[in-house]
Amino acid sequence: MNRHIAVCSSLFAALLLSACLSTEGDGAAALSGAAGATQFGDGSNEARLSAATDAVRAVTVSDEELQAVTLQVVAEMDNTNQVAPDANKYAKRLNKLTRNLGNEDGLELNFKVYITDEINAFATADGSIRVYSGLMDLLNDNELRSVIGHEIGHVKLGHSLAKTRTAYLASAAAKVAVSEGGLGAEALAELGEKLINAQFSQAQESASDAYGVEFMRRHKYKLPAAESAMRKLAKLEGSSSGSKLFSSHPGAQERADEIHALITAKKK
Ligand SMILES: [Zn+2]
Numbered sequence: 513m514n515r516h517i518a519v520c521s522s523l524f525a526a527l528l529l530s531a532c533l534s535t536e537g538d539g540a541a542a543l544s545g546a547a548g549a550t551q552f553g554d555g556s557n558e559a560r561l562s563a564a565t566d567a568v569r570a571v572t573v574s575d576e577e578l579q580a581v582t583l584q585v586v587a588e589m590d591n592t593n594q595v596a597p598d599a600n601k602y603a604k605r606l607n608k609l610t611r612n613l614g615n616e617d618g619l620e621l622n623f624k625v626y627i628t629d630e631i632n633a634f635a636t637a638d639g640s641i642r643v644y645s646g647l648m649d650l651l652n653d654n655e656l657r658s659v660i661g662h663e664i665g666h667v668k669l670g671h672s673l674a675k676t677r678t679a680y681l682a683s684a685a686a687k688v689a690v691s692e693g694g695l696g697a698e699a700l701a702e703l704g705e706k707l708i709n710a711q712f713s714q715a716q717e718s719a720s721d722a723y724g725v726e727f728m729r730r731h732k733y734k735l736p737a738a739e740s741a742m743r744k745l746a747k748l749e750g751s752s753s754g755s756k757l758f759s760s761h762p763g764a765q766e767r768a769d770e771i772h773a774l775i776t777a778k779k780k
Contacts, residue, residue, distance in 0.1 A: 578676050579638055581695065585707060586640045588700035593642075596625035602645045609656055610641075612731075617668055623660075631748065634708055635663035637673040650744055654737030658724050661738075665723025671716045679706035714763065721767055725774045735775040742768035 596603035602625040610623045621639040629646040641663050648656060666672045683703050695703070712720070721742075728735050746764035 573677060573681065575673060578673055578680060581680055581703070582636050582638045582640075582673075582676055584695055585700050585704045586636050586638060588697060589642070589704045589708075590624065592701065592704075594627040596627050596645065600625070600627070602627065602648055605648065605653075606643055606656075609653060610660065613660070613664075616664055619664065619667055621664065621667075631745075632708075633659055633663055635667050635672055636707065637667065637676050639667055641667075651741055652737070654728075654734045655741035655744070657731070657733050658728055658738035658741045661727030662720045662724035664727060665720035666712065666716070669716070669719055669723060671712055671720065675710055675712065676707060679703060679710055682706065717763075717767065718770060721771055722774060725771060728775075739768055739771045739775060742771055 596606075598604075598607075606623055606625050610621075613621055613623075615621075619639050621641060623641050623643065625643055625645055625648065627645045630644050631646045631650055633641070633643045633647050635641045641660060643656070643660070647659065651659065680703060683699065683706060721738075725735065725738050727733075728738055742764055746768050749764045
C-alpha cells in the first residue's frame with residue numbers, strides 16, 4: 513500500500529506536531545525566524561538584508577492583506593485539485609454533514625471535497641475547509657464531524673491566519689506581491705503547498721482538539737467519535753504505510769488520550 517498520507521496540514525497535521533514554522537503569535541514567530549536566519553546564515557550582507565526585510569514585513573503585513581491572499585490561494589487550489597461535483601457521493605456526504613455549519617460560531621464557512629487517496633483535510637483563514645476523499649473513506653460520519661470541528665477550531669482560534677502569515681512571508685511571492693499588486697498562478701500554488709504542508713504547533717493542535725470536542729458537545733454529536741477518529745489516525749501513524757511525516761511527528765496517540773480525558777470529564 514503506497515498511498516500518500518499527508519495528514520495534517522491544518523488539521524490533522526495535528527497529528528504531526530511541530531515542524532510548524534508558525535506558532536501562536538503573529539509576527540513574532542516570523543520575526544524570530546528571520547533573526548535566526550541571520551545568525552546562522554552565511555553572514556553575507558544580502559542574507560542579512562533579506563532577513564531584515566522579512567522581519568519588517570512580518571510586523572507590517574495586515575490581516576486584510578493576508579485574507580485577500582488567502583482567497584486567491586484557495587481559488588488556485590480549487591482550480592488545480594479535483595473538486596467533487598455536487599452529484600458526487602463524497603460531495604453529497606460532506607454536504608449532508610456540513611449543511612448546518614454555514615455560519616458556525618460566527619464564521620462564514622464553505623466546504624469542498626478533493627478527490628484523492630491522500631488522508632488529509634485543511635482549513636484556511638477565510639473559512640474554506642477542504643476534506644480529502646481518502647480521509648472520508650477512513651472515517652465514519654461522526655468521526656468526520658470531529659475532524660471538521662477541529663479544522664473550524666484552527667480558523668476560529670486564529671491559527672490559520674498565523675500560519676498564512678508565516679508562509680506568505682517565507683515565500684518569494686510576498687516580496688513582489690506588494691509592488692506588483694497581485695500573485696501569479698505559480699506563486700499562489702507555491703503558497704498553497706506551504707499552507708497545506710506547514711504544520712501547526714503542538715499547542716495549537718491541542719487547542720483545536722479541545723475546540724473540536726466542544727463543537728461535538730455543542731451539536732450533540734457523539735463525543736467518542738472525536739477519540740476514535742484520532743485513534744484511527746494514530747494507527748496509521750504507527751504503520752509502515754504512514755508517511756515520513758508521521759514518523760517525524762508522532763503524537764496522535766497522546767492526543768487521542770487527551771481527547772479521551774476531555775470527553776470523559778464532567779461537564780462544568
Ligand atoms: Zn490541526
